[in-house]
Amino acid sequence: MLIELKFDDSWIGYAQMKTFRLIDKILKAGDAEGNRYKGYFVLQYTDENWDQSTFTINRIPITKTDLIKFFLFDNEILKTIPSIF
Numbered sequence: 634m635l636i637e638l639k640f641d642d643s644w645i646g647y648a649q650m651k652t653f654r655l656i657d658k659i660l661k662a663g664d665a666e667g668n669r670y671k672g673y674f675v676l677q678y679t680d681e682n683w684d685q686s687t688f689t690i691n692r693i694p695i696t697k698t699d700l701i702k703f704f705l706f707d708n709e710i711l712k713t714i715p716s717i718f
Contacts, residue, residue: 634671634706635660641679657718671706672716690714 635653637645645653657673664670680686688700693714695703702710 635673637673637675639675639677641677643677645675654718657716671711673718674714674716676700691717 635656637649637653639645653673660670661667661672674690675692677689677692678686679688683697686697688695688697690700690703691714695710695714699710703714
């Protein structure tokens with residue numbers, strides 16, 4: 634899993650998109666069944682204090698509890714948040 638951290642409304646730029654799309658393609662080819670590589674995700678947060686922050690992953694709002702589940706590779710959460718590419 635590749636995770637890009639962005640503050641507030643920031644999003645990945647054109648060059649990052651091209652670079653990470655290529656990396657994502659290579660990693661998916663090496664793990665066609667998706668057992669190891671789960672995808673590329675952009676995590677946006679609104680406050681440096683993560684206890685007060687709100688979160689989105691790939692522009693999908695999530696709770697702090699779901700964020701923890703996401704970091705633990707919970708399949709229920711991963712199914713609701715598709716990889717960008």
